[in-house]
Amino acid sequence: MRMSVFAAYSIYTVAKDAAGVAGNIFAFVLFVSPIPTFRRIIRNGSTELFSGLPYVYALVNCLICMWYGTPLISPDNLLITTVNSIGAIFQFVYIIIFMIYAEKEKKVRMLGLLLAVLGIFAIIIAGSLQIADDVTRRLFVGSLSCASLISMFASPLFIIKLVIQTKSVEFMPFHLSLSTFLMSTSFFLYGLLNEDPFIYTPNGIGTILAIVQLVLYFYYENKSRADASGEPLVMSYT
16 A cells, blocks of 8 residues: 555656646757857847847746746745746846847847836745745745746737738748747646646646647648649630
8 A cells, every 4th residue: 555655756756847847848849949049130230120028028027937946935846946947047138139239229128128127026935935935925926937937928819810810821830839838838737737726827827728729730830832823714715
């Protein structure tokens, strides 16, 4: 009996860790996806019409989720800390590069936003450490983390709307939608196995939105191919 319980617990632990590691890997794919954009910025010496706001939002999300995963806030969530620590480093580098090549007005605005983000994060850390009760502290930081993740997963709604309006998937790369689906699904399973609603709730929403993106991608991609391959209805008389 004890052996069977131990075996079940071992399988449960392995499954949870595997989901967390998979989430880390798929998240890394998303973290490196802006590299071609920044290669173009560096090559042209200008940020052109690109916006730095997505990287600011991503930095906020990574910092809050990183703090939530630490043992001071929630135990047994080390994989949440690792993935978001890496993500925060990537976003910080992207923001610095953006500021280097941005026009003066954009540079000043981005610097102000970066300082605001770091200030807000410092306030969150200081404020949460003032909460003596572990459960209340976890609820406070977890709620912020959950809200941040939901807002991040909701951002593609603008792209979904654009795809429907233009009937084109040009602005919704398949590999990004697939990586988002795999990452959010992995962390959804990790959150379920870890019994952590602050992880499985936002990632469950992210999984649903990613499925919507994939369905739209295949629908409009197949429709575009069908339209392109259609033979002209012209009858020739000879």
